[in-house]
Amino acid sequence: MKTIINTDKAPAPIGPYSQAVAANGLLFISGQIPANPATGEIVTTGITDEAKMVMENLKAILTEAGVGFDKIIKSTIFLTDMQTFAQVNEVYGSYFTADFPARETVQVSALPKGVNVEISVIALKD
Numbered sequence: 001m002k003t004i005i006n007t008d009k010a011p012a013p014i015g016p017y018s019q020a021v022a023a024n025g026l027l028f029i030s031g032q033i034p035a036n037p038a039t040g041e042i043v044t045t046g047i048t049d050e051a052k053m054v055m056e057n058l059k060a061i062l063t064e065a066g067v068g069f070d071k072i073i074k075s076t077i078f079l080t081d082m083q084t085f086a087q088v089n090e091v092y093g094s095y096f097t098a099d100f101p102a103r104e105t106v107q108v109s110a111l112p113k114g115v116n117v118e119i120s121v122i123a124l125k126d
Contacts, residue, residue: 006018032118050116077106079108
């Protein structure tokens with residue numbers, strides 16, 4: 001069975017996809033960008049602020065699904081500039097305490113709405 005997860009505490013999808021889908025004990029969260037869910041505005045005050053907004057958007061969806069960061073088993077980070085890796089990694093790491101998920105970080109030529117960072121995750125959903 002497939003369950004769609006959506007919350008108004010994270011940005012609404014900008015295309016034909018869901019914020020998250022739960023299926024067979026897993027939660028698949030679509031890539032989140034630094035869009036403020038209250039205003040729809042893109043955070044542009046620096047890569048650290050952008051990464052924090054992305055992580056807060058992921059947190060809102062995880063919370064709606066009833067799971068925490070400790071249940072994330074895989075994440076993918078997309079950056080438009082690998083030179084920002086250290087700053088994004090610092091923010092990302094602050095949301096975990098132990099048993100870190102598997103992860104890859106890749107540089108891409110462009111992301112939706114001209115943002116600099118996007119993160120998607122897969123988590124366990126009991």
